[in-house]
Amino acid sequence: MAATLSPPRLLPSGDSAITVEFSRNIDATANRRVLALDRTLARETIAGVTETVPTYRSLLVHYDPVQIDFDTLSQKLGILAQLPVPPVTNTRRWRIPVVYGGEHGIDLGDVARTLKTTPDDIVARHVAGDYRVAMIGFTPGWSYLSGLPDSLQMPRLLNPRLLTPAGTISIGGMQAGVQCLAGPSGWHLLGRTAVRTYQLHREPIFLLEPGDAVTFSAVDAKTFAEQDRAAEAGEIVAELMAS
Amino acid sequence: MSKLVISSIGPASSVQDGGRHGVQRYGLTPGGAMDALALAAANSLAGNALFAAAIEIGPFGAAFTAREGAVRVALTGALRNADISGRAVAVGTSMTLADGETLTLGFARGGSFSYLAIEGAIAGEPIFGSLAVNARAGLGSPYPRPLQAGDELPAVAASGAAERRIDLPTLADAPIRVLMGPQDDEFGDATKLFLDSEWKISATSDRMGYRLEGPAIKHLHGHNIITDGTVNGSIQVPGNGQPIVLMTDRGTSGGYPKIATVITADFGRFAQIPAGKGFRFTAVGMAEAQAEARKFWQKLRTLPDRVKPIENFDLNIEALQDANVAGAAVSAIDAGTWQIPSAADALTPD
Secondary structure, three states: OOOOOOOOEEEEOOOOEEEEEOOOOOOHHHHHHHHHHHHHHHHOOOOOEEEEEEOOOEEEEEEOOOOOOHHHHHHHHHHHHOOOOOOOOOOOEEEEEEEEOHHHOOOHHHHHHHOOOOHHHHHHHHHHOOEEEEEEOOOOOOEEEEOOOHHHOEOOOOOOEEEEOOOEEEEEEOEEEEOOOOEEEOOEEEEEOOOOOEOOOOOOOEOOOOOOEEEEEEOOHHHHHHHHHHHHOOOOOOEEEOO | OEEEEEEEEOOOOEEEOOOOOOOHHHOOOOOOOOOHHHHHHHHHHHOOOOOOOEEEEOOOOEEEEEEOOOEEEEEEEEEOOEEEOOEEOOOOEEEEEOOOOEEEEOOOEEEEEEEEEEOOOOOOOOEOOEOOOEHHHOEOOOOOOOOOOOOEEEEOOOOOOOOEEOOOOOOOOOOEEEEEOOOHHHOOOHHHHHHHOOEEEOOOOOOOEEEEEOOOOOOOOOOOOOOEEOOOOEEEOOOOOOOEEEOOOOOOEEOOOEEEEEOHHHHHHHHOOOOOOEEOEEEOOHHHHHHHHHHHHHHHHOHHHHOEEOOOOHHHHHHHHHHHHHHHHHOOOOOOOOOOOOHHHOOOOO
16 A cells, blocks of 8 residues: 555745646546545644635635645645545535526437437436535635546536526536526536525535535425425425434 | 714725635635725724724725714825814824714825724624625625725714824835746746736726736647636636736636746735736745735734824825825826726626
8 A cells, every 4th residue: 555645736825825736627536635635734733824724626725824835735735645545534415406407407308319318317317416515616606526437527618608597407528517696607507406505694604615416306396486485485495314 | 872974985995894704715805904904004004903904995096984973093004195174194003083073085196995994893694604795796895895885884983082193104116026836837938928028907907806907928839728626816827818807806726727826925016006007026935925924914914003192193104105206107097097986897607
């Protein structure tokens, strides 16, 4: 058994943050190492580290240069990042209800045509996927998922849309997404969920954590409408499954 | 209880403080004042905690009226003409508005943002420890949006304390210092063009990002990288080669290569550069950037020690305003500047 893993690249992001880069690509192994280092830093705090931001391939470590300098922190992070990745225990698993197609997922038909199958088959493939929250970014609660089945991978739109609805469930390239707020997107819109991954005045404000497992279930428009009302009133709507 | 009523105000004006921290991992940007030093200076003058919430005022004019009692405030940041009922007051001082009196501010000259701290600070309901307005995320208190005419901010009754001033010399026209990276290896020789060129901030800039106008910076391997984290001052280069400097309302992640990062000590000074004014970048090493960051935080923390009584300060107002005339000539602001960003300006997830 190898004592250590390959060293990450330690890139300065200004004078108060270090990008710990495990890969230049989307890569499940790299993301596991990102999330493992994130957990390690949550457990073994380093004085001066103020905040960590996981992404697909790197962990951004914000720090206070008054408390720790770049060289000292780089050295510590380099060592921690090469420790063997411990197996993940106690993963939370969420089931997120989605209303697919029609006005809720305007690209479902086009995706089916492009992939030479039926909309129902696209839904079946999407529901069959076993996903992980690889990172949350861009806007509050925008959750990027790894684990999209190969049979659903297709390039993003050439012309991104300037406005897509809150709760959009979409796919883009090799990624799947759960979008919380309305906003621009160049991904293919398959449906919508009533689940708010970000909602003020609810506990917790942010529902998903990087590393959480996610599956989707199909619901009809009536159920979506009911869940949307419940979610607006502060219900979580997503099911937390036994892991 | 007194209150400060917003009689008039331009776009890009909102309640800001030190920002919210610890939630970038959920996609929520820190936000907070564009010029942290100026915010802290205003709070020092008003006797508040350094990062208490204050009014960040964009480049246009504004007017504030005290109601139901006197209100004591302090003004810092971009130079402007300022008067209380015709009586000139200076940027960098505290002042008391008697009940019914109005503080009128002109356009920013030679800067972009001013800070108006209210004695006792702005009260509201913090989310993740902050009242800072983030319009996109629907956050901020007392109003989760930029300020508008007619808004009211509750204030404690003015203490009647002697007015004070603070002097903050700035390196107004020195180049903006950057640390190269994290993806400067995506640019090859274009890094030299980036450092050797004069840049201007585009009028379509906002609290999320300042778009730069200058020569096109070409990528070696295309403009898409796999998204990674951003910081205040990240300089990302999209496909058209025109860099965007990410500001305090930035997205927490982005998929364009980042050629360099504005150093902490120069971020507020960069934020104050008016649209259309030429400036340059210069690269520094990590040791210098971190030494400057430590000096910057030390300076910020000791601002209350720099606060002085205002006696004899009236004499300086005229000189100060004369000095501003030249600045006004080179920082004319057109109506297109500092509009609320349209969806077309927004980046997409990648």
